[in-house]
Amino acid sequence: DQQVKQNSPSLSVQEGRISILNCDYTNSMFDYFLWYKKYPAEGPTFLISISSIKDKNEDGRFTVFLNKSAKHLSLHIVPSQPGDSAVYFCAASKNTGGFKTIFGAGTRLFVKA
Amino acid sequence: DAGITQSPRHKVTETGTPVTLRCHQTENHRYMYWYRQDPGHGLRLIHYSYGVKDTDKGEVSDGYSVSRSKTEDFLLTLESATSSQTSVYFCAISRGEAQYFGPGTRLTVL
Numbered sequence: 001d002q003q004v005k006q007n008s009p010s011l012s013v014q015e016g017r018i019s020i021l022n023c024d025y026t027n028s029m030f031d032y033f034l035w036y037k038k039y040p041a042e043g044p045t046f047l048i049s050i051s052s053i054k055d056k057n058e059d060g061r062f063t064v065f066l067n068k069s070a071k072h073l074s075l076h077i078v079p080s081q082p083g084d085s086a087v088y089f090c091a092a093s094k095n096t097g098g099f100k101t102i103f104g105a106g107t108r109l110f111v112k113a
Numbered sequence: 114d115a116g117i118t119q120s121p122r123h124k125v126t127e128t129g130t131p132v133t134l135r136c137h138q139t140e141n142h143r144y145m146y147w148y149r150q151d152p153g154h155g156l157r158l159i160h161y162s163y164g165v166k167d168t169d170k171g172e173v174s175d176g177y178s179v180s181r182s183k184t185e186d187f188l189l190t191l192e193s194a195t196s197s198q199t200s201v202y203f204c205a206i207s208r209g210e211a212q213y214f215g216p217g218t219r220l221t222v223l
Contacts, residue, residue, distance in 0.1 A: 004155075032210040043117075043203050043214030044156065089155055098144035098163055098207050103155035 003027050004092050006104035015113050019077040023090030023104055026071065030092040032099070033066060035075045038087045038106070047088075048075070080111045116140045117215035119204050125221045132191040134218050136204030138184075144207040145187040147171075147179060149200040150217075156203065162187055194222040 158171030
C-alpha cells in the first residue's frame, strides 16, 4: 500500500514557465512533507519542506503547498530553468525520535530551453 | 554537503556471495539510514540506526543486515546476494526533518 503517491511519472515544461509537481498521501499522521531533487548518478538532495501545521512554504523559486483536507501537496517552480530538469521525489515523514520517511516513486521533470 | 561517502560506488557480484556496503559520515550524526532505489518505487528504507549498536528494520529489510560499531560508519550486508537485490543503494543522515544522502552504490547481482 503506497502511502505517498506521485501519479505523474514525467512532466515537460518550457523554460520560464511554471512547473507544478503533485503528490498525494494517505496517512494523516505525518509531521512533515518534503521534496527532494535527484540528478542521474547522484544522491537525492533536499529541496524544501513543510510542516503539517502549515499550508505554504516558500524558498526562492520553490513553493510547496499543503492541502490537508485533500491529503495533497504540490511543488511549484517559478520560473523553471533547464537546470531544474531532474527527478523530484515527494516524501512524508513522522518524528519517531529520528524521522521515518516514506518516499513517492518520483516525477521526472524536463525543462525545455 | 553532509560529509557522507559510500564505498564501493559500483559493484558487480554473483548470486549467493556476501556483499558489504559501507557508509561513512564525518559530522557525528546520530541517525543513519540505508535505502534502495528501484524504478517505480522511489526510495525504500532497508534499515536505520539511532546510535552505536542501535539499529532497526525498515520496510524492505529481508535479506539485509546492518551494523554500526562506530558513530561514523554504518555497514549494510547482503548475506547471500540475489538478483532481486540489484539496485542503487543510498545512505543518509538526518538533520532535523530532512535527510541528506550519500552518492550511492550501484550493485549488480548476476
